[in-house]
Amino acid sequence: MSFPRAEARAYCCKASMNESGHSSATPEHAPKTPSGNVRLWWLLPALVIAVFAAYQPVWTAGFIWDDDGHMTPRLLRSLRGLWAIWFIPGAAQQYYPLTHSVFWVMNRLFGQDPTAYHLLNIALHAANALLVFAVLTRLRVRCAALAAVVFALHPVMVESVAWISEIKNTLSALFYLSALWVYLRYAEEKRRGDYLLAFLLFFCALLSKTVTASLPAALLVIFWWQRGRLSWRREVEPLIPFFAAGIIMGLFTACVEKYQIGASGSDFEYTLVERCLIAGRVVWFYAGKLVWPVDLVFVYPRWHISQSEAVQYLWPLAAMIAVAGLCWLARRRRGPLAAALFFGGTLFPALGFVDVFPFQYSFVADHFQYLASLGVIVLLAAGVSELLRAPRLVFAAGVVLAGVYGTISFKLSRSYDDEVALYTHTLEVNPHAALAHLNLANFYVKVDEDETGLRHYQQANALRPGDPKILSNLGVISGKLKKYPEAIGYFEEALEILPSLPEARVGLANVFIQQGDLRRAAAQLRMALAVSPYNARSRSTLGKLWIDLGYEQQGLRELRIARRLDPLNVTIERLLDDAESRLNAK
Secondary structure, eight states, rough: OOOOHHHHHSSSSOBBTTTTTSSSTTTTTSSSSSSSHHHTHHHHHHHHHHHHHHTGTTTTTOOOOOOHHHHGGGSSHHHHHHHHHHHSSSSSSSOOOHHHHHHHHHHHTTTTEEEHHHHHHHHHHHHHHHHHHEEEEETTTTHHHHHHOOOOOOOHHHHHHHOGGGHHHHHHHHHHHHHHHHHHHHHHHOOOHHHHHHHHHHHHHHHHGGGGGHHHHHHHHHHHHHHSOOOIHHHGGGGHHHHHHHHHHHHHHHHIIIIOOOOGGGGGOOHHHHHHHHHHHHHHHHHHHHHSSOOOOOOOOOOOOOOHHHHHGGGHHHHOOOOOOHHHHTTOOOHHHHHHHHHHHHHHHGGTTSGGGGGTTTTTGGGGGGHHHHHHHHHHHHHHHHHSSSSEEEEEEEHHHHHHHHHHHHHHGGGGGHHHHHHHHHHHHHTTTTHHHHHHHHHHHHHTTTHHHHHHHHHHHSSTOHHHHHHHHHHHHHHHHHHOOHHHHHHHHHHHTTOOOOOOOHHHHHHHHHOOOOOHHHHHHHHHHHHOOOOOHHHHHHHHHHHTTTTTTHHHHHHHHHHHHHHHHHHHHHHHHHHHHHHHHH
C-alpha cells in the first residue's frame, strides 16, 4: 500500500494547512479516491466475515428486553396492520414506521424465529462498516480502511448489533450513511437526481430512527472541514429541506417518547443547569468507552446529579476547555474540531436535553453512540495513521485492533444469549441495576419460578423505592402466590403514587376476583379502561364480571368490543358465544 503525498495532505484528520488556514490540497483538485484505499477494497469481504465471526454467539441467541415490543403483534400482521404502522401513530411501540415495516416483513417470512432477526442485524452492521469505508474514501480520508475496521469490531457496537430491538439503529444508520455518500457526490457533481435520492434516503433514515436528524448538520461540518468556510448558497441553502424534515420528525419523536413511551415524571425533572451537568459527563463517558472499552454493560449506573456539588461542574468545564483548545488548533488543523463537532452534535439527542425512557435507569447506553462514535473513531484512526506513517505498520495496527476488538466483542456478545445471561452479566458489573432485577423477575415469573421472581422484584423495589410499576409487579406476583393482603397493599401504594396506572387497577381487580369480591373488581377494571380503553383482555374480563353479576347486556357489550379489539382471540370468542347462548336460553 502506498499513499502519494498529495493524497496524504487531503485526508480529514490530518489536513495540511497553509499560512491562511486553508487546505493546500483542496478536494476540488484532489484525485477522486486515494489509490491506497482503492488497493484496500479486497479487504472488505474479509471485514464482513470478521463481523459475522465476532458476533457468532448471537446467531442463535434469543429475545431480550423490549424485543417483544418490536416484534409485530398479532393485530398488525395483516396488510391493514401495515397500514396502521404507517398512518396511526401509537399502533406500534414507537413511530418508526420503516423499522416496524421491516419487522412486519420479517414476521411474514420467518415468524418469531430470533435467529433471522439477529442475522439481519449483523448483516446491517457489516453493511454500515462498508459504507463507512465508502464515505471516507469519497472524502479522500487516508485512514478509511482502519476506521472501518474499528467501527465494525469495536465492542461499544455490541449492544446495537446483538440486541434485536436495535435493528432501528443499524437500519437507520444504513440509510444515513447512504444519504451521506450520495449527497457528497451531489456536492461534487451537482446532479439533481443525486439531491433527490439523498433526500429520499435521509427521510428513510428518519422513518427508521430520528436520531439521524443530525445528518444536515454533519454535512455542514464536513464542508467546513473541507473548505474552511461555508457558503450560504452553495452549502447551507440546499440543506434547508433536510433541516426542516429533521426538526419536524425530531419534535414529533420527542412528543411520542414523552407521552406514549412514558419519558415523564420525577425521574426526568431536571433544571437546565442539571441537564448541562448531565451532558458534560455524558460526552466524556462515551469518549472514554471508545478509547478504553472496559466494563461495558447493558445498564450502567445512574449518576446522582446535583447542581449544588461543585465537583460535578468539572465535566462540562473540561468539555468547554477542550472545545476551546480545538478551536485554537483549527487555525492549523480543522480535522480534530470537525470530529468533535460531529461526535457531540450526533450525540445531542442522548445528552440529557431531550427526555428518553431509558434515562430513568441510566443516563448512558452504548447504543446511543452508534453513529456518533464515528467522530472519535475516525480521529483516532487518523492519529494512528499519522503516528505510524508506514503503510505496513498501519496495516499491522489494523490487524491487531481487529483481533483485540473482535475478541472482546465475541466475549461480550455471549451475554446477549438470553435474558438470564444478559442480566446476570449486568449485575456482575453493576450490582445496583434495578432494571436487571426487574427483568429477571419478569423472566422467572414467566417460567413459573414465582418465589425467585418475588425476590428480584423486592431487590428492584429496594433499589428504586416508590416506583409504581415495580410496586404493581410486586402486587401481581404476591397475588399469584395467594398473599392477598400484601398484594392489595402493593397495588394501593402504587395507585397512591400514580392513580392512572392501569396495570395496578387490573392487578387489584384480579385479586378481588380471587377473593370473590366481583363488584370491587368491576369498579377497578372500569377505572383501568378509562385510562387504557383498547385493552381487549381487560374488557373481556369486565364483560364476564358483568354477566356473573347479572348484567348480561353490559357484559355482552364489553365482550363484543373486546372481540373487535382482538378478533383472533379464541378465549374472548368462547366467552362471547357462552354469554350469547345463556342470554338466548332465557
